[in-house]
Amino acid sequence: DQQVKQNSPSLSVQEGRISILNCDYTNSMFDYFLWYKKYPAEGPTFLISISSIKDKNEDGRFTVFLNKSAKHLSLHIVPSQPGDSAVYFCAASDGAQKLVFGQGTRLTINP
Amino acid sequence: GAVVSQHPSWVICKSGTSVKIECRSLDFQATTMFWYRQFPKQSLMLMATSNEGSKATYEQGVEKDKFLINHASLTLSTLTVTSAHPEDSSFYICSARKQGSTEAFFGQGTRLTVV
Numbered sequence: 001d002q003q004v005k006q007n008s009p010s011l012s013v014q015e016g017r018i019s020i021l022n023c024d025y026t027n028s029m030f031d032y033f034l035w036y037k038k039y040p041a042e043g044p045t046f047l048i049s050i051s052s053i054k055d056k057n058e059d060g061r062f063t064v065f066l067n068k069s070a071k072h073l074s075l076h077i078v079p080s081q082p083g084d085s086a087v088y089f090c091a092a093s094d095g096a097q098k099l100v101f102g103q104g105t106r107l108t109i110n111p
Numbered sequence: 112g113a114v115v116s117q118h119p120s121w122v123i124c125k126s127g128t129s130v131k132i133e134c135r136s137l138d139f140q141a142t143t144m145f146w147y148r149q150f151p152k153q154s155l156m157l158m159a160t161s162n163e164g165s166k167a168t169y170e171q172g173v174e175k176d177k178f179l180i181n182h183a184s185l186t187l188s189t190l191t192v193t194s195a196h197p198e199d200s201s202f203y204i205c206s207a208r209k210q211g212s213t214e215a216f217f218g219q220g221t222r223l224t225v226v
Contacts, residue, residue, distance in 0.1 A: 099215055
């Protein structure tokens, strides 16, 4: 049972435009959500997080939106840069320490 | 920031041998560390939760006798893949959380190839 889903395995965006990565979850007990960026053969790097008591968190070019009623979150990157090309994972936590990850979305930024 | 160091970054071993992977939190203490496994083009799957000074908690379907976890100190956890088989070939990643924080910091990962 996949509790965290990223239904788009890949996304291609032109440099300078907005990248929107989506994530859905099924467990209503999740109360904290994170986005990680991962390059091949490396560990994930933390990008941004959001608590369930918020619906938006912004950090520079990265903004995460949370829609609890829809059990949906998204990561917006604007403007997109070539260095943003990577695999992005969303993850969720239910207050316990372990994270549940989505399958990842490969983002490609085209010049 | 918090740094988690994982060693080795890659290893090739023969079938039947054992391989040890280390995960260290360099600038913070981690009472709990996590071990993940990632198959190609798939998500990170939690294998086990490593608790300092006590036995690890394994996820369903993970063989605890095959994947030995030792959390010897507040800054070190090790994963030993025993009697490795080719199907154990994968990318193994550890993570650690600072006390009081929900953010997890990841090691660089270890690419294990069993031949």
